[in-house]
Amino acid sequence: MIVRPSLLMLTALAAGASALTNAIAAAGPAPAPAPAPAEQTRLGVSIQQDMAARDRAAAQRNRALDMREQAARAAEARLKAAGVGAEAAPPGRPGAPAADPADERYGELARIYQAMKPKAAAVVFEQLAMDVQVEVAERMRDRSTAAILAAMTPKGAAALSMAIARRQAAPAPGARVAAR
DSSP, X not given: OOOOOOHHHHHHHHHHHXXXXXXXXXXXXXXXXXXXXXXXXXXXXXXXXXXXXHHHHHHHHXXXXXHHHHHHHHHHHHHHHXXXXXXXXXXXXXXXXXOOHHHHHXXXXXXXXXXXXXXXXXXXXXXXXXXXXXXXXXXXXXXHXXXXXXXXXXXXXXXXXXXXXXXXXXXXXXXXXXXX
């Protein structure tokens, strides 16, 4: 006689074995987590390398911006120091002309236009009145003036050149000579 186990008996045996293995797994140390599938593939490695390169580039840009900010602060401090030094000079010094507020404004405009890119400066420069253009151009360095003139329209550049030439040909009494 062959004894066949019943289906209920086999199910109970499988449930008992499963409970026993779960109890053993819970009591033991936790297994190390398996690495994510993306980390194991070439695509995952490539993505990680691209992200690392992007992070390095972002860090380099941030360092460059920090350096620019520091340079701007240093230049600003130098300008303030130069401005303070000029204001601290005694006004009655013999041989020194009195500081004219208009001269200071034109000098400030000249520094601003010299700091701009010539193409952008030329667009704005042409919109100024001719006497202002001449005053500012005389206070600018020759190289900056030339770059702005080159970026201006031919008509505007010719008009400014002629105005500068007329002014230099017949200087007004008491007009200051631009130091370049």
